[in-house]
Amino acid sequence: MNMSATAPLSDAMRSFIEGLPKTELHLHIEGTLEPELLFALAQRNNIELPYDTVESLRAAYAFTDLQSFLDLYYAGANVLRTEQDFYDMTAAYIAQARADQVRHAEIFFDPQTHTERGIPMATVFAGIARALRQARDEHGFSSVMIMSFLRHMSEAEAFITLEQALPLREQYADLWSAIGLDSSERGNPPEKFQRVFARCRELGFRVVAHAGEEGPAAYVSDALDLLQVERIDHGVRSEEDPALIERLIKLRMPLTVCPLSNLKLCVVDDMRQHNLARLLRAGVAVTVNSDDPAYFGGYMNANYLAVASALALSREELVQLARNGIAASFISTAEKERLSIELEQYARSH
Numbered sequence: 001m002n003m004s005a006t007a008p009l010s011d012a013m014r015s016f017i018e019g020l021p022k023t024e025l026h027l028h029i030e031g032t033l034e035p036e037l038l039f040a041l042a043q044r045n046n047i048e049l050p051y052d053t054v055e056s057l058r059a060a061y062a063f064t065d066l067q068s069f070l071d072l073y074y075a076g077a078n079v080l081r082t083e084q085d086f087y088d089m090t091a092a093y094i095a096q097a098r099a100d101q102v103r104h105a106e107i108f109f110d111p112q113t114h115t116e117r118g119i120p121m122a123t124v125f126a127g128i129a130r131a132l133r134q135a136r137d138e139h140g141f142s143s144v145m146i147m148s149f150l151r152h153m154s155e156a157e158a159f160i161t162l163e164q165a166l167p168l169r170e171q172y173a174d175l176w177s178a179i180g181l182d183s184s185e186r187g188n189p190p191e192k193f194q195r196v197f198a199r200c201r202e203l204g205f206r207v208v209a210h211a212g213e214e215g216p217a218a219y220v221s222d223a224l225d226l227l228q229v230e231r232i233d234h235g236v237r238s239e240e241d242p243a244l245i246e247r248l249i250k251l252r253m254p255l256t257v258c259p260l261s262n263l264k265l266c267v268v269d270d271m272r273q274h275n276l277a278r279l280l281r282a283g284v285a286v287t288v289n290s291d292d293p294a295y296f297g298g299y300m301n302a303n304y305l306a307v308a309s310a311l312a313l314s315r316e317e318l319v320q321l322a323r324n325g326i327a328a329s330f331i332s333t334a335e336k337e338r339l340s341i342e343l344e345q346y347a348r349s350h
């Protein structure tokens, strides 16, 4: 990462970004497992790790592409065994998000990563939900749970996961309202999950999918046409198809962009080449998010600061990114209104 030629942010700009009220729409809870917590959970559960120290584990976070990250990510998730483990991980994320002035988060979780290892579906739901409800009750921090299918697995396995989760739907109706699609994109096109997504929509779930991160722009079009998603996660490669960009603008289709993730996984070589600013200025409904922050070097503020600096974003553009996040979220109109008022007041008074 060469940021040397990037103009440093002024103190005033930095504090403006740090205080900006934000929503986070693309966050994998398993990707928030910091090495320190990972070690603590391994110890608690008597799991042997192939790393001696927190430092040696952190040093392994040098990825060459999406797959090299996923290999380590799934190995890390192996320390999650009990309801308390899922709670501790989620509570740690919320503390960090609140420090970054995140008001609302929509959180992916991958039950298949856990049920494959014999962890009951109910354990996963219970731990995550307990932390989210506590944050809502104690701090007014709102959230949505997005159950995500792993696209390197089969559609039949996604159907089984859905069946396993449905009995929990009523118990978690205040949180779980959406379905996502993540993991290895290349070779796993949207059409592979067309039927299970149709079923999820029929059941009344909101649906989103990762597309156009490493996969081609055609995967973004297919996610819209075949999966009928309401948001595209990443979508940065949409730019390779000008007609698709026109369509995204017309639809006001949100893209949940994750700048530090794109840099760390070599989707872009240099933050100054990131297309977030171009897409924003063209009128695409782009948002800023942290994806797997423990692995990619930063939470929400770090992502905003990185793009503001590398792409010379103006205050108004930063506010527009935050506005896009509110508009693209799955909260009620009344909640959107409340967050918008707070954001506009902040923008006017800083």
Ligand SMILES: [Zn+2]
Pocket: 026, 028, 182, 210, 233, 291
């Ligand atoms: Zn993601």
